[in-house]
Amino acid sequence: MVKLKGKKVLLRALEPEDLDFLYLLENDTDLWEISGTQYPYSRHVLKQYLDNAHRDIYEVKQLRLAICDLKGQRMGLIDLFDFNPKHERVGLGLVILDQEKRNKGFGAEAVDLVTGYAFSTLNVRQVFAHVLEDNMPSINLFEKLGFIKTGIKKDWIRWQGTYKDQYLYQKFNPICT
Structure with missing residues (x-):
């Protein structure tokens, strides 16, 4: 059985009390470049999302987990x-909202835990991530964890009048290769 608890982090399902945290994260305009968000989310809409967050990944094709330290403090x-069971793949996205927790191994452990879950529980062959060309912390993180840059989408993201390339990173299940 795959554990969603490591030495530094615990991954858990979203709870109703995560509403304020989700509201801050989704409305942080500094994150809109990577998320593709173009307008703020209301608490009402986010509450509806949380009310349906329990739905099965096979039905909704996504799963969002809170990243917490071992004391239960949310950080991202x-x-x-x-999620595509037919093609045995799933995308991965990560955000650590707490600036003081970045580059301290919390994100790496969260990615490692959820990748293990995807390989062993969801039985995917690969996990992929999209990373902007200038996001060096994410590039370093994924490469450190064995993801391979397999593609470049040229001028893929337009943000504030500038185009940026987006890299495709993939990690393959060692059991399937």
Whole structure:
């Protein structure tokens, strides 16, 4: 059985009390470049999302988990998205909202835990991530964890009048290769 608890972090399902945290995260305009968000989310809409967050990944094709330290303090979110059981793949997204927790191994452990979950529980062959060309912390993180840059989408993201390349990173299940 895959544990969603490591030496530094615990990954858990979203709870109704995560509403304020989700509201801060989704409305942080500094994150809109990577998330593709173009307008703020209301608490009402986010509450509806939380009310449905229990739905099965096979039905909704995504899973969002809170990243907490071992004391239960939320610091970020990790998402599995575009889950495709037929092609045995799933996307991964990560955000550590707490600036003081970045680059301290929390994100790496969260990615490692959720990748293990995807390989062993969801039985995917690969996990992929999209990373902007100038996001060096994420590039370093994924490469450190064995993800391979397999593609470049040229001028893929337009943000504030500038185009940026987006890299495709993939990690393959060692059991399937």
